Amino acid sequence: QKEVEQNSGPLSVPEGAIASLNCTYSDRGSQSFFWYRQYSGKSPELIMFIYSNGDKEDGRFTAQLNKASQYVSLLIRDSQPSDSATYLCVTTGGFKTIFGAGTRLFVKA
């Protein structure tokens, strides 16, 4: 079992729709959770982080964390073609950082 599991996609949504990206993790000691966006051939960039159970909103992005279910999600409202990228779910605990393989999102204009 992978330590951080993501559906590889591609997840295809029409422009203006809500994109929902999901992630599960196996280490119950994980403390912090990050979502990075990576455009093809480029390096990852941080878009959201969340430490506590519940929702955290930042503009069009909402991160959701449920530690009991070991589940993290990222919602992107009003999806734009420029949101088309791979989204990496990342968990950390102690000094260990684990990257998921990423979900490819394609937003159709």
Place this chain on the structure above:
Amino acid sequence: DGGITQSPKYLFRKEGQNVTLSCEQNLNHDAMYWYRQDPGQGLRLIYYSQIVNDFQKGDIAEGYSVSREKKESFPLTVTSAQKNPTAFYLCASSSRPSSLGELFFGEGSRLTVL
């Protein structure tokens, strides 16, 4: 502008050769990291350094070596002992241990073995 600079962006290596990837940061970060990215896999940690003159092996250190003689610089050498070096290499830094804060990435170096 503060950031992380990796060079070269593209590199071709013949089998049996050692190559060195450069990573320089002007963010005044203590911690620096090298990751390897392969298609369909998450980033995997090669080496990390929390302070000058100290570095630790990550999950896939075999066939790689690093040095941290200056705070700003963390070069990675891919040796001939690395059996499958073709990959996208990413250097990152952070102001705090990565478990607490954001990782800032360079633009990456794509290594291809001929």
